[in-house]
Amino acid sequence: MHDSKQTSCSQYLTGPGIFAPVHEETPPHPNLPVNGYLPEGLNGEFLMVGPNPKFMHVAGYHWYDGDGMVHGLRIKDGKPLLLDVSFGSGTCNTSLTYHHGKLLALGEMDKPYVLRILEDGDLQTVGMFDYDKQLEHSFTAHPKIDSFTGEMFTFGYALTPPYCTYRVISKDGYMLNPVPITLSEPTMMHDFAITENFTIFMDLPLNFRPTNLVTREKILAFDAIKKARFGVLPRYSTSEIHMRWFELPNCFIFHNANAWEDGDEVVLITCRLEITDSMSIVNWIANPFDFTSELYEMRFNMKNGLASQKKLSLPSVDFPRVNNNYIGRRQRFVYATIVGKRTWIIKFDLHAEPLLGRKKFEVGGNIKEHRLIQLQLLNYPKEFPSDSILSSRQRSNSKLKQSFEQPNAPDADKYQS
Numbered sequence: 172m173h174d175s176k177q178t179s180c181s182q183y184l185t186g187p188g189i190f191a192p193v194h195e196e197t198p199p200h201p202n203l204p205v206n207g208y209l210p211e212g213l214n215g216e217f218l219m220v221g222p223n224p225k226f227m228h229v230a231g232y233h234w235y236d237g238d239g240m241v242h243g244l245r246i247k248d249g250k251p252l253l254l255d256v257s258f259g260s261g262t263c264n265t266s267l268t269y270h271h272g273k274l275l276a277l278g279e280m281d282k283p284y285v286l287r288i289l290e291d292g293d294l295q296t297v298g299m300f301d302y303d304k305q306l307e308h309s310f311t312a313h314p315k316i317d318s319f320t321g322e323m324f325t326f327g328y329a330l331t332p333p334y335c336t337y338r339v340i341s342k343d344g345y346m347l348n349p350v351p352i353t354l355s356e357p358t359m360m361h362d363f364a365i366t367e368n369f370t371i372f373m374d375l376p377l378n379f380r381p382t383n384l385v386t387r388e389k390i391l392a393f394d395a396i397k398k399a400r401f402g403v404l405p406r407y408s409t410s411e412i413h414m415r416w417f418e419l420p421n422c423f424i425f426h427n428a429n430a431w432e433d434g435d436e437v438v439l440i441t442c443r444l445e446i447t448d449s450m451s452i453v454n455w456i457a458n459p460f461d462f463t464s465e466l467y468e469m470r471f472n473m474k475n476g477l478a479s480q481k482k483l484s485l486p487s488v489d490f491p492r493v494n495n496n497y498i499g500r501r502q503r504f505v506y507a508t509i510v511g512k513r514t515w516i517i518k519f520d521l522h523a524e525p526l527l528g529r530k531k532f533e534v535g536g537n538i539k540e541h542r543l544i545q546l547q548l549l550n551y552p553k554e555f556p557s558d559s560i561l562s563s564r565q566r567s568n569s570k571l572k573q574s575f576e577q578p579n580a581p582d583a584d585k586y587q588s
């Protein structure tokens with residue numbers, strides 16, 4: 172994708188800043204200093220993957236381009252260990268997930284890559300994973316694991332038909348047959364959502380126009396006329412014939428927080444971007460700090476076919492997370508980042524009404540808490556969040572996790588922060 176606006180992003184290749192390439196791979200580093208204390212029983216590996224261009228780019232460059240680089244921190248028995256920095260996971264530079272005993276690096280234009288953490292903290296890339304040749308399309312960076320069933324749900328989008336393909340992976344790691352989803356044109360679909368019984372797809376008005384490459388126009392085009400479409404499919408459907416589509420006002424969405432069922436309605440908690448033209452997206456790619464997304468509740472009534480939406484926050488909120496044990500089920504708290512000149516973590520209480528008349532984020536209404544992320548300690552000129560997750564190989568293996576979403580737990584407040 173060669174474009175003058177995009178090429179200007181090559182500033183990220185030269186730094187300084189968090190997007191500048193890291194050329195050295197480092198070994199595990201033990202005996203890290205601890206400021207404060209580590210919660211008792213917190214054991215696991217915190218891993219991050221992000222773009223790190225190991226090889227020279229051949230055309231335009233943007234800040235989320237580049238090979239996937241993984242680095243991490245192991246916390247075991249109260250001691251932290253800086254894990255190896257590992258190159259070599261292709262363009263799977265967006266997120267990591269752990270399913271059926273496999274740690275996967277993911278990027279939406281590629282297939283998963285299996286990584287391995289050795290006993291001494293060394294990280295290794297095992298290789299591309301295609302589920303015994305069952306996977307013939309790309310794999311979203313945001314699959315959903317239902318912790319109640321152990322299944323993983325995923326999809327991939329493509330520039331040629333079928334433009335979207337839905338897959339279910341059993342708890343035993345077996346990938347079921349593809350379910351092609353009909354879209355009118357190739358569509359950027361960064362995320363989706365599941366509930367106990369449904370899967371929600373987003374057909375939003377940001378489309379790929381591959382032929383634009385010939386005329387050196389932008390490959391991504393925003394259709395200001397098209398509605399935002401949400402498809403709700405029974406999640407074990409083997410075809411799309413039972414899909415129900417709902418329409419809401421034009422928008423774009425990168426990340427959903429969660430979804431669940433409430434009577435006849437399917438509820439989606441999401442970060443909605445109000446964009447008006449293609450340039451908004453081009454500008455956003457050029458300047459990732461220029462975010463305007465807001466937390467929204469969307470409802471899709473399976474009985475009468477109507478959709479509605481309600482704003483839950485001021486701008487600019489994204490990278491929402493909920494307790495992974497509640498993905499697809501009703502939950503109360505959403506953790507997200509406020510993206511701007513300074514980055515904050517914010518905690519929303521979905522049981523409380525939002526106070527939208529304010530000019531800035533403050534505790535009150537549905538805002539339970541917010542805290543500044545002190546990334547400047549790492550000499551970053553700007554702060555920026557990512558799709559990082561704390562990866563645990565066991566469900567609810569700590570007191571912290573067990574208390575996370577239980578408002579009536581006696582020590583819940585202690586651990587919810």
Ligand SMILES: [Fe+2]
Pocket residue numbers: 265312313361425426558
């Ligand atoms: Fe993402």
